[in-house]
Amino acid sequence: MKHSDDYFRRLAFDEAPTGLVLTENRIIRICNRRFAELLGYHVEDLLNQSFRIFYGSDEEFESIRDVGLSKLQETGGYTDERLIRHRSGQGIWCQFRARTLNPDAPLERVVMSFAPINEAQTLRLSKRERQVLDLMNQRLTSKEIARRLGLSPRTIDDVRGRLIKRFGLRRAEDLLSQLRGASH
Amino acid sequence: MKHSDDYFRRLAFDEAPTGLVLTENRIIRICNRRFAELLGYHVEDLLNQSFRIFYGSDEEFESIRDVGLSKLQETGGYTDERLIRHRSGQGIWCQFRARTLNPDAPLERVVMSFAPINEAQTLRLSKRERQVLDLMNQRLTSKEIARRLGLSPRTIDDVRGRLIKRFGLRRAEDLLSQLRGASH
DNA sequence: GTTTCATGCCGTATTTATACGGTATTGATA
DNA sequence: TATCAATACCGTATAAATACGGCATGAAAC
Numbered sequence: 001m002k003h004s005d006d007y008f009r010r011l012a013f014d015e016a017p018t019g020l021v022l023t024e025n026r027i028i029r030i031c032n033r034r035f036a037e038l039l040g041y042h043v044e045d046l047l048n049q050s051f052r053i054f055y056g057s058d059e060e061f062e063s064i065r066d067v068g069l070s071k072l073q074e075t076g077g078y079t080d081e082r083l084i085r086h087r088s089g090q091g092i093w094c095q096f097r098a099r100t101l102n103p104d105a106p107l108e109r110v111v112m113s114f115a116p117i118n119e120a121q122t123l124r125l126s127k128r129e130r131q132v133l134d135l136m137n138q139r140l141t142s143k144e145i146a147r148r149l150g151l152s153p154r155t156i157d158d159v160r161g162r163l164i165k166r167f168g169l170r171r172a173e174d175l176l177s178q179l180r181g182a183s184h
Numbered sequence: 185m186k187h188s189d190d191y192f193r194r195l196a197f198d199e200a201p202t203g204l205v206l207t208e209n210r211i212i213r214i215c216n217r218r219f220a221e222l223l224g225y226h227v228e229d230l231l232n233q234s235f236r237i238f239y240g241s242d243e244e245f246e247s248i249r250d251v252g253l254s255k256l257q258e259t260g261g262y263t264d265e266r267l268i269r270h271r272s273g274q275g276i277w278c279q280f281r282a283r284t285l286n287p288d289a290p291l292e293r294v295v296m297s298f299a300p301i302n303e304a305q306t307l308r309l310s311k312r313e314r315q316v317l318d319l320m321n322q323r324l325t326s327k328e329i330a331r332r333l334g335l336s337p338r339t340i341d342d343v344r345g346r347l348i349k350r351f352g353l354r355r356a357e358d359l360l361s362q363l364r365g366a367s368h
Numbered sequence: 369g370t371t372t373c374a375t376g377c378c379g380t381a382t383t384t385a386t387a388c389g390g391t392a393t394t395g396a397t398a
Numbered sequence: 399t400a401t402c403a404a405t406a407c408c409g410t411a412t413a414a415a416t417a418c419g420g421c422a423t424g425a426a427a428c
Contacts, residue, residue: 009194013196180266181280
């Protein structure tokens with residue numbers, strides 16, 4: 001069976017692993033299932049509702065508006081970690097991302113994504129570990145990586161050793177073959 | 185001007201702040217602009233292409249398939265940090281999330297999201313900081329928070345003090361008013 | 369066969385987050 | 399006015415990540 005682009009787009013949007021919502025001047029125009037779930041609603045409950053319903057007071061609703069506004073104007077995007085509250089009262093920490101469709105009128109149309117922060121994540125890499133793995137992925141040796149990062153080759157071996165121990169591998173290379181999400 | 189749900193859904197999907205892609209047995213059926221951009225392509229280049237094009241060899245393409253497969257079967261979802269490679273050769277670390285539409289045939293239909301990890305993020309909270317802020321958000325005092333977490337009240341004050349210093353605030357409360365993404 | 373690379377094990381040092389103690393001050397509130 | 403909450407500043411202690419050094423081994427490359 002062959003499906004249309006629209007069919008697949010609708011599927012992808014609704015079943016996306018992150019909460020997605022588009023607002024016009026803080027009014028929800030569309031959101032997906034995951035977003036509604038995160039807050040304890042159904043999608044139909046939220047369409048054409050103001051974001052005001054998520055806040056306890058007008059003041060709170062007003063003051064939150066300006067958080068990240070300048071970033072939206074300058075770069076078109078904004079991201080932080082924030083605490084949303086499920087209808088049941090439970091707090092949920094989310095990686096929050098916003099993108100404005102018009103930086104000159106930042107709140108006119110905004111697409112936001114909310115992804116729960118997974119505390120119990122097995123795979124958590126530090127900045128240094130990501131740097132080293134990136135360069136390992138480019139087939140550089142420890143010595144070359146060290147030069148690039150201005151460190152001792154010994155330190156790169158430390159990072160490799162740490163990864164090997166932490167993830168129970170034989171070679172640091174083995175981690176890369178799990179992490180290459182897309183590469184040529 | 186009044187627009188249809190489909191219009192808004194299309195806008196939200198295409199302009200989402202995270203890369204989104206739906207695959208059927210690892211064939212791309214739909215993806216958004218951000219996803220194509222992350223890899224250096226245009227959306228039209230990618231439609232109905234196999235994910236194979238992102239990998240250097242058949243072996244790599246095959247071996248990556250099984251990463252997270254069991255998690256997809258068990259829970260319907262999988263997330264990790266992975267390194268994607270832009271067409272230009274630049275490596276980009278992404279927070280990767282996958283959700284299968286059918287856990288019994290995990291790869292039949294999968295929606296994936298790719299969000300670049302922002303190394304230079306100003307706001308980075310530790311697990312403990314998130315726990316304390318969550319409970320502060322519930323109007324608990326340091327003493328009450330300490331009891332909940334099985335810690336000394338003194339330690340909660342430490343966390344508050346750290347946040348105040350790090351973010352240049354007068355009161356730890358001030359951070360919360362910036363982080364309440366949605367609460368009642 | 370010698371060099372190179374990755375790994376493994378020995379050590380030291382610094383920084384940061386966490387956790388705790390005491391004490392003092394301010395501001396709200398009972 | 400007395401109490402409590404939050405803050406500020408003094409201290410100590412541990413654990414983990416980072417960074418570096420030396421040295422030994424095994425495997426692959428030249």
